Amino acid sequence: MASARYDLSGRTVAILSTHGFEESELLQPMEALREADATVKVISLSSSSDQIRGWADGDWGESVKVDAVVSDVSAGDFDALVLPGGVINPDKLRMDSDAVDFVRAFFEAGKPVAAICHGPWLLAEADVARGRDLTSWASIRTDMENAGANWVDEEVVVDQGLVTSRSPDDLDAFVDKMLEEIFEGIHSGQHT
Amino acid sequence: MASARYDLSGRTVAILSTHGFEESELLQPMEALREADATVKVISLSSSSDQIRGWADGDWGESVKVDAVVSDVSAGDFDALVLPGGVINPDKLRMDSDAVDFVRAFFEAGKPVAAICHGPWLLAEADVARGRDLTSWASIRTDMENAGANWVDEEVVVDQGLVTSRSPDDLDAFVDKMLEEIFEGIHSGQHT
Numbered sequence: 001m002a003s004a005r006y007d008l009s010g011r012t013v014a015i016l017s018t019h020g021f022e023e024s025e026l027l028q029p030m031e032a033l034r035e036a037d038a039t040v041k042v043i044s045l046s047s048s049s050d051q052i053r054g055w056a057d058g059d060w061g062e063s064v065k066v067d068a069v070v071s072d073v074s075a076g077d078f079d080a081l082v083l084p085g086g087v088i089n090p091d092k093l094r095m096d097s098d099a100v101d102f103v104r105a106f107f108e109a110g111k112p113v114a115a116i117c118h119g120p121w122l123l124a125e126a127d128v129a130r131g132r133d134l135t136s137w138a139s140i141r142t143d144m145e146n147a148g149a150n151w152v153d154e155e156v157v158v159d160q161g162l163v164t165s166r167s168p169d170d171l172d173a174f175v176d177k178m179l180e181e182i183f184e185g186i187h188s189g190q191h192t
Numbered sequence: 193m194a195s196a197r198y199d200l201s202g203r204t205v206a207i208l209s210t211h212g213f214e215e216s217e218l219l220q221p222m223e224a225l226r227e228a229d230a231t232v233k234v235i236s237l238s239s240s241s242d243q244i245r246g247w248a249d250g251d252w253g254e255s256v257k258v259d260a261v262v263s264d265v266s267a268g269d270f271d272a273l274v275l276p277g278g279v280i281n282p283d284k285l286r287m288d289s290d291a292v293d294f295v296r297a298f299f300e301a302g303k304p305v306a307a308i309c310h311g312p313w314l315l316a317e318a319d320v321a322r323g324r325d326l327t328s329w330a331s332i333r334t335d336m337e338n339a340g341a342n343w344v345d346e347e348v349v350v351d352q353g354l355v356t357s358r359s360p361d362d363l364d365a366f367v368d369k370m371l372e373e374i375f376e377g378i379h380s381g382q383h384t
Binding site: 059060087088091092094095118124125138139142143146147 | 286316317
């Protein structure tokens with residue numbers, strides 16, 4: 001297991017998500033972070049309930065407990081941020097200014113951010129994709145490029161604390177690099 | 193009824209859509225076009241089945257019959273194009289190069305295009321939004337502006353044969369202007 005290589009005890013990681021997250025893209029990173037002894041908090045919108053519903057195999061799937069509402073927390077409370085995909089999830093998050101400001105604050109602080117599938121959309125919304133090497137689900141490639149990103153078709157792309165992947169098929173590589181970047185901590189090249 | 197004001201007999205209109213279309217955003221325009229005596233064809237992807245499933249009230253809804261696959265038709269077969277929303281639907285369509293080329297061809301020919309909600313995303317993908325006044329569902333505002341559009345927060349925006357609206361709440365105004373623009377026919381200001 002990749003997680004055994006990194007001791008993240010004492011680190012607190014936010015997973016920002018709402019209804020419609022791709023189930024595996026939230027659960028697999030969460031499990032790997034907990035195995036590495038990180039504290040993981042699921043952060044969602046005030047309009048979400050205390051449980052958010054995942055998406056799997058083209059339909060609604062399992063629910064996950066929400067730990068805090070994004071308007072009640074700040075990037076200063078966390079060491080890193082994880083953004084799962086699922087087309088419905090970031091489509092809702094990006095309309096919430098607290099969620100978008102929360103994402104941007106991790107970049108301002110140089111903290112690691114890991115985004116997969118449709119998750120990188122939030123980077124376009126927060127205007128932190130400009131000049132960064134990244135990947136995403138293919139459908140949003142044009143949006144990411146129009147937001148100034150250098151879009152790359154690889155299973156995982158690491159750019160100064162920013163870790164991105166394309167789909168659930170890339171999860172093993174994504175989780176491995178996510179743990180490594182969070183272990184390393186602040187990256188001065190992670191910026192807005 | 194607005195449709196009574198426009199006689200669209202002899203006109204053929206394509207509705208390009210796949211699974212996850214917002215039910216009302218396909219059905220209401222289709223019904224209004226048929227009431228105005230237009231011929232309406234539902235065009236979808238080869239990967240879709242002969243029925244595509246709609247989305248209503250946050251879950252899968254009713255299905256609609258597909259009349260033709262996009263790779264088997266061309267913009268020359270139609271007088272106008274309608275693009276319903278629903279977040280899942282254009283997210284799938286924009287990854288299909290035949291679908292994107294089909295959309296672009298209506299702009300090249302100056303033919304009316306009506307897009308609602310997440311439908312305008314296809315205009316970003318086809319790179320035909322540049323310099324155009326339009327609206328959309330709020331979540332994709334940033335993507336549309338990054339694609340060069342002048343995004344306006346109004347129930348319906350008409351720009352030289354391009355009709356756009358924000359959500360199902362705007363459907364009455366959207367359908368009214370859609371019928372008017374299709375009735376007028378070719379618009380020289382509709383371009384790529």
